Amino acid sequence: MKQRDKQEREAAASKVDVLNEALPWIHRSAGKTFVIKYGGSAMENPELCRQVVADIEMLKLLGIRIVLVHGGGKAISAHVKALGLPVQFKGGLRVTDDATMEAVREVLVGKVNQDLVWALNEYGHNAVGISGADGKTLKAEQIDPELGRVGRIREVDPSLIETILEDGYIPVVATVGCAPDGFFNINADVAAGKIAEALGADKLIYLTDVDGLYGDVNDEDTLIQTLTRDETHMLLDSGELDGGMLPKIRSIAEALDAGVSEVVILNGTYPHSLLLEIFTDAGCGTMFTRK
Template structure:
């Protein structure tokens, strides 16, 4: 089990924030990169809880960086415009028309909605994409099939993130990158979050999605895994489908210097706080052996 040091009763039943602060401030000065998934952001109450948690992290001295997805929302927008969605190995094939819609939805509607949620909870957020300040320079994903304008991070320049965080604000990043030639690329949000976590030297990478974490064959939550554990679970078929790339992102992050990466159910109220500040945790934590 994850070794947390805070009794949830002390954290969530504290009469005042001041009573809870001593438990929370042990991460003061750390950077947390939080990927907020497209499926996890579909509920208004859950979105409010998420924004509250992000604002609270900032209030206790942690520097949160939010990276958001938006697959379902992109799919709906494409359907409304009569554009067919096609996927290869979980990645959306992105032609010029699809790229235009994806950027509009990600950098526009979703990004600014999350900024507004954070503002409603008393926080100050700045919405950007990987194109702003050349935060993420991307290269085209190469594979057996041409995915169009799907990219992967090649270089991360954290100066814009540093500037926003030092100004007391919270960066909210859309997973869009730019090539050295100025071409816009759609980037998988998990991959984007992992790259930012490595580049910023983050203490934690959180992948908030719509599953509890990694489950064993009896559907019980596996709370702690190492890269070696993950390899074994993949070999015996316990891990399959969309969980494989998520866990690969976690492995890449911890091998790139991130202390730990966690897969969490973003639909659970205050899942991040439970994972960070309680003994039992809330998801699957991946750490180097």
């Protein structure tokens, strides 16, 4: 019995140590605004999704204002294929004709957004789902006729998001933009960066299915832990980036330029990576800083 009591005391003490480490980070984060872009396998796997949603709920309970911006690339591709439409990408952006745009809206606004809202609301009355078209939050214009209805964000009106935050909810934003001639498909990485800029967010987090940014994508030992704003711009200018990482890093650079203090790329498939990054000394992933 005594041996068991000792083991229980030691286990309890280790939990207290964790809380003591987290306390200054909790104090530092309370009241701040974090924009989280959610995508990749972390969102596709139901068990991982439940875990991430629980972590987001904890952040809210600890006083952090959370804005959740989501993609849905894999779900969109599956739906587009099921409709017999082509799946094409150019420069990391989905080629979106009118039929594909309808499919994007069906998946992002009608399914993915509502699934996330439902999951968050299982913990209480916590989330409100919107698209970038609601309240003209994401005003868009066409990037390139060859890409079809792929939009560049011309302006972000954060009024609706701010209202939802002030009312104590988590805005869950589907990245469909609006224009006088209809809807546009907005890259979720870019949208998260622009929303963070418009809100003056304290932190922007890209929760995806990679550990961070690698010097060599084929070598796990080349994970980059930190980059300054100047180093991020140098990386963009080097021409070494391609595919889906290019719009992500470009949006990170623009967010830093606009005043966002920190941006982090995290692997959402790693258990509690959000909490490890925010509330521990070690952190994880790749952090981009203004200085």
